[in-house]
Amino acid sequence: MPDAADRNAAFAGARVVITGGLGFIGSNLALRLVELGADLLLVDSLLPDSGGNPFNVAPVRDRVAIEIADIRDARAMRSLLAGCRYLFNLAAQTSHMGSMADPETDLEINCRAQLTLLEACREVCPEARIVYAGTRQIYGRPLYLPVDEKHPLRPVDANGVNKMAGEAYHILFHDAYGIHAAALRLTNTYGPRMRIKDARQTFIGAWLRAALEGRRFEVWDGTQFRDVTYVDDAVDAFLLAALSPAAKGAVFNIGGDRLRLGALADALVAANGGGGFETRAFPAERKRIDIGNYYADDTRFREATGWRPKVAAADGLRRTLDYFRVHLAEYL
């Protein structure tokens, strides 16, 4: 692997488009790419239930172009993608419960719009390197642990079905048309700029908000294992996936710090220097779409790109709380 500085020089002056660019991971990626000198266009629909928040990119607002547009608008996308060299495709409907209440909207965003976006790329930027933000949700309840990329797919909600299809389109456009696409199956990602208003992005958002507001939060069950990925590690993964030849046409699990949810809750209380939580049984309507233990085997990505997660939960949660203590009002 080239070292990080050489590698990241590829982005200097390059046209980079981020869909979902005002969202949680998209904005953190944007901040990094501004540092690397990219010519950056952030596309975001700012749908009320999404993670998009213009404040997320306040530190770089003068150094990026921002377009409020919806990936479902194929004509707009064709025009915005012209000349794109790297596309980080993060725009999504992310709510699991929301996808069951309104599966057709989820389908439009997570399935159909992915297809039309890829068709636009074929047309206006066929050489662009595309990294798609997939999700471990598509595996459903693990049949074995850790879960590798060969694990059967059995999504437990409409979001999972549509994200599975959206990812498959990316790989298909690689296989059939030579498009330089890769997909990352992310797990629970957390950090500064995440949506903490509610649990739409991940339960960690709701926990963080409660801790910041001095309320006790609820932990369901607490014995389940999860990987949690600090957003800076996720940003590293996206950059590496865009640059590594071995990532072309491939699907990768992304792991992080593996711990039980009870231990994660303890770490959050410790990082917060106070507060607490209640452990309770899973609510019935969540239990139905819950997946039990999950942690990833991400050997394939580590071997293809040299990626390693660097930030443990205790540290990541402390940094996250530091950010939100200063900016809390912008996120409620």
Place this chain on the structure above:
Amino acid sequence: MPDAADRNAAFAGARVVITGGLGFIGSNLALRLVELGADLLLVDSLLPDSGGNPFNVAPVRDRVAIEIADIRDARAMRSLLAGCRYLFNLAAQTSHMGSMADPETDLEINCRAQLTLLEACREVCPEARIVYAGTRQIYGRPLYLPVDEKHPLRPVDANGVNKMAGEAYHILFHDAYGIHAAALRLTNTYGPRMRIKDARQTFIGAWLRAALEGRRFEVWDGTQFRDVTYVDDAVDAFLLAALSPAAKGAVFNIGGDRLRLGALADALVAANGGGGFETRAFPAERKRIDIGNYYADDTRFREATGWRPKVAAADGLRRTLDYFRVHLAEYL
């Protein structure tokens, strides 16, 4: 397992809906269900490029209800599905090349309409038993043989992506809502009433037509292994999947007679009592979406239902040719 007569008594007087009911497998299923005394509604859009052909059900036209309707019309589907006890869901866009030329139409039929159909079932016939016609196409190029249901999915065309999503919705509606759905991953199915005008359903259609018209047909490569399933065996599989408690919520491979394509071509010439074929290299635009050898491990379905394919290729091809010799004009 109950014996076949007892088992099939379940269909007597029962409201059964077949989407794609004028198509190849749908019409063969319809003929069998009429024998079993079902109260049958055949829904078909008769799209020009599909396998729908009213002549397919000529022998039972007075004993079935036929509705020319498109599964994309959610309102029509809600009304047609009221009171349904068994739904055989076979309507699909089936052309692989067509799905690459117009992936959005394929998505509408094979993905979105499946979701809206299932939502209609939840609303108007939540107790219906549903069997979905899936496809082995979603596996893509086999990583190992025989392919079992745990094999990773990597569709090689848009049809595969959308059929994968359509199948996953069925399983999701089982897991999340208790809908009695099962999916069969069919391989190359052949027999009377198939589309032989061209190769849209499977290459066997084009071979049959050529043989019937006294022309030599083209075999690409010829060394590849395939399972071929005679349609009566596929019909048995659908009926068993609807009736077997063990099929609820499950996905099954369906195999058949395993042979090399060259041997299948020889069997066709022998069954035809004459004619011949040319073996040539794969055309470039097909090679890209070809999957190499494929044959299924269908142990899971055999164990769950007692199903066995009964008709070998030599016999099935003879029966198929017998049918088309009499009715050829109706299929060109």
